[in-house]
Amino acid sequence: MSESRVSNPETRTRRPSYLLQAWLVIFLSALYAVILVSIQINLSEKIEANKKKKTFAQIPTLVDGADPSKTRELKIEGKDGKPATVLQVFDANGQHIGWVFPGKGQGFGDVIALLVGLDRNAETLTGISVLEQKETPGLGNFIEDEPFRSQFVGKSTSVPLAAVTGEPVRPQDIRALTGATISSKAVCDIVNQSVQLYRAPALDAGK
Structure with missing residues (x-):
């Protein structure tokens, strides 16, 4: 075989x-x-x-008199054509008193994420909060601190903010942090962009 x-x-x-x-x-x-x-x-x-919880916890510090439990999340399309979520803020009596817009952009070290508080007509800034940052310790990370952030309160949204190294002269000027001009400018740019992208769509959605 x-x-x-x-x-x-x-x-x-x-x-x-x-x-x-x-x-x-x-x-x-x-x-x-x-x-x-x-x-x-x-x-x-x-x-x-966790991000939503952290965001809602910041609302009272961004819009005075806000009741976070009455906040409305509105899905909108920004002027860049991308979807976004803005917060329509109310007081304890249910009166619409302001807005919180998201903001994100490149800082000196990495991405900076902000929350931008505004009045009910989104004409005046009522505060900003830093959600995320990896700026240089002892310099750029001071963007989180109240002395820098308080400069934004009361600023008009009709004119873009500008970071300056000297004493602020114009209404739109924000004094940059010493040794952290790039970080300071980045925050101003992020706030400007947030207002530009979301103001009109938010006001329209919140009618």
């Missing part, structure tokens, strides 16, 4: 074993992917929930 015609029992039993192992690898890979996606979704939801 020719050697090529001899059937090898070991080969016949080995093939199903290879197939089983291959399917097992595919199954475990799919299961692992599902678990990773599930974890990512849960983490994303927790991150968003």
